[in-house]
Every structure is written in structure tokens, then in C-alpha cells.
Amino acid sequence: MIRLQNISKTFGSGPRAVTALKNIDLEVPAGQIHGVIGLSGAGKSTLIRCVNLLERPSSGKVHVDGQELTSLSRDTLNKARHRIGMIFQHFNLLTSRTVFDNVALPLELMGVSRNEIRERVTPLLDLVGLSDKARQYPAQLSGGQKQRVAIARALASRPKVLLCDEATSALDPQTTASILELLQDINHKLGLTILLITHEMEVVKSICHRVSLISDGELVEEANVGDFFTAPRTRLGRHFLNDFLELEPPRALIDRLLEAPDEHTHPIVRLGFSGDAVATPLISRLVRECGVDVSILQAKVESIQDRTLGLMIAELMGNADDTQRAIDYLMAHDLNVEVLGHVQRND
Numbered sequence: 001m002i003r004l005q006n007i008s009k010t011f012g013s014g015p016r017a018v019t020a021l022k023n024i025d026l027e028v029p030a031g032q033i034h035g036v037i038g039l040s041g042a043g044k045s046t047l048i049r050c051v052n053l054l055e056r057p058s059s060g061k062v063h064v065d066g067q068e069l070t071s072l073s074r075d076t077l078n079k080a081r082h083r084i085g086m087i088f089q090h091f092n093l094l095t096s097r098t099v100f101d102n103v104a105l106p107l108e109l110m111g112v113s114r115n116e117i118r119e120r121v122t123p124l125l126d127l128v129g130l131s132d133k134a135r136q137y138p139a140q141l142s143g144g145q146k147q148r149v150a151i152a153r154a155l156a157s158r159p160k161v162l163l164c165d166e167a168t169s170a171l172d173p174q175t176t177a178s179i180l181e182l183l184q185d186i187n188h189k190l191g192l193t194i195l196l197i198t199h200e201m202e203v204v205k206s207i208c209h210r211v212s213l214i215s216d217g218e219l220v221e222e223a224n225v226g227d228f229f230t231a232p233r234t235r236l237g238r239h240f241l242n243d244f245l246e247l248e249p250p251r252a253l254i255d256r257l258l259e260a261p262d263e264h265t266h267p268i269v270r271l272g273f274s275g276d277a278v279a280t281p282l283i284s285r286l287v288r289e290c291g292v293d294v295s296i297l298q299a300k301v302e303s304i305q306d307r308t309l310g311l312m313i314a315e316l317m318g319n320a321d322d323t324q325r326a327i328d329y330l331m332a333h334d335l336n337v338e339v340l341g342h343v344q345r346n347d
């Protein structure tokens, strides 16, 4: 439904040029919810704005619903944009128009008749749960209600794709959850393809099927959400995950960590496990089979969509050969093993 081919975007020219996107390839099949996550300034907004050409890429091609957009005339592009709805962090409603008239606006611009507008807007207000607010003005609404109006407006032209630009970043956690639920509901009921950008892992965890990670204008990792949360492949992916799970070693331990092992140290490992490994008594087997002791420093179990994810920070206690054997054993059982460093043995 969405295909970005080798998209690059540079703002300005000469020594002050800023390259916001570099050779981005991205595909989102119909009906999928795809999240793009990255730190501030990574290029997320530029990327999503390239999909409907609010921002024109410096090079590359943008395909939406089988149509290549960068080569279209202005008129044909405007028509193609009816199939692409968009919502924003700050809602962008017209304050002088009622809720009904905000939702009706795109239809008025398309020349739809008054009667048909009524027939189309009323069920949309129902869909977003705002039937009783039709005659109110944006100033009379909460942030969550304003975003519901913006969603109804984005759906008015019956788009196939919805772009969400940090749509929940201005909302409190409870309202965020209700808007995410609405987006998921729309995805199910209307089969709408959703591309969203966010800096919040919670958003990705709650509703996305797939996720791409953007760093400094480049897509550095792409995965199914279950895989990403279980075993991110990049350092930045692990940073996002550990930050989200709040599974960092205690400060006192970080201060004691040494980079290189010697005969007087034990490794500290962070273990991520999912699938069968969650239900298998791996730690007790490790102790028996590898002759090490395990001191568990932190542990938690998270449910990510249909997956269960176990996480643990532990000290592996034994001689260098045995602790290495233990690490190999864990890896062989499909655990994600990261050696955080080494601590002096107390024995």
C-alpha cells in the first residue's frame, strides 16, 4: 500500500545543507500498522511528510496504493491525496468551525453535496464517539476529543492510508491509550493501512505490527514488533528497549563494571528470552550443566502483543571456562545474551 524507494531529503544547500533522510526504503502492506521510531531530529516527521508529499523528497520515489506520487501533476496529486489521511500532534483543527464542520471541510473542498456531507459525517462522528459534540467548537473539547475530531476529518475522504505524526505525544497516558484503541479499531473495521511516527515505545508496543528504527536520517533496523521487543539487532534498538523496560543495571553495579575480564572477575549479563524459553527452567539447567552459580540482580516478564518476553540481569559465578560455557549454552537455547561487563569476584 505504501512503498518508499530510495528516498533522500536535503534541506537547503551549500555548507548549511541538512540531510534529513538518506536512501530510505520502506514497504507497508495493506492493512498493516507500521511504526517508525527514532530520537528527536532523526528524520521521522520528514519521512512521514514525504509519503503525501507535504515534503517533496530530493530523490527517490513514493508509491501509495499503486500510484507513484512524485511524477504526478498538481491536480492528480491532489486527487491522490484524498486516499491519504493525516493526523498531527497538535490536531490542527479550525477553531472557528464546529466539530461537524471541521469533519465536513475536506468534503466541502472536494465539492461533495450538503446532503451527502451529512450522510458521511454523521457515521464518522459516531465511529469516533463524538455524536453528541457535533455542534461544539474545538475550544470546548479535551485534547483526546480534539484528536478524535481530527481522526474523523482524516477519514472523511475515505482514505486507504492514515499517516499519524506523533498523534498521541500531546496527550496523557490514559487518553493516549484510548486514541490508540480507536486507531486499532479503525484499522480492523475499515482495513485502513496506518503509518505512524513516534518516539514512544509504548505506542509501538500497543498497536504496531511492524516497526522501523530511524537514526540520523537512515533506517537502521526493521522488524516485527514481537521480534524487535525480544531481540533488537542494533545498539539503538537495545537502547530504546532497555529504556522502555527500565531494565538497566543498578547505579552501584554500573560503577563496579569493568570492560575486560580477568581471572578475578565474573561476567554480568543481560538476558532476553521469549517463546519456549520463557517456560523452560533454563537457569536451573544452566547451574547443573555448566557448573556455574547464577545471582539474579533484576528480572521481569512482559507481555508484548501475543508474545511473552522475559528479561534478566544476572551475575554468572564460576571460572572463566565455565562462565563462557554458560553463555554459549544460553545462546544455543535462543536467548539474547548481552555481556554488560565484569565485576570483581568476592570469593
Ligand SMILES: Nc1ncnc2c1ncn2[C@@H]1O[C@H](COP(=O)(O)OP(=O)(O)OP(=O)(O)O)[C@@H](O)[C@H]1O
Residues within 6 Å of the ligand: 011, 012, 018, 019, 020, 038, 039, 040, 041, 042, 043, 044, 045, 046, 047, 199
Ligand atoms: N524545513 C526544514 N528546514 C531545514 N531543516 C529541517 C527542516 N525540517 C527538518 N529539518 C532538519 O531535518 C532533520 C530531521 O528533522 P525531523 O523534524 O524530520 O526529525 P524528527 O525525528 O521528526 O524530530 P522530532 O521528534 O524532534 O520532531 C533535523 O536535523 C531538522 O533540523
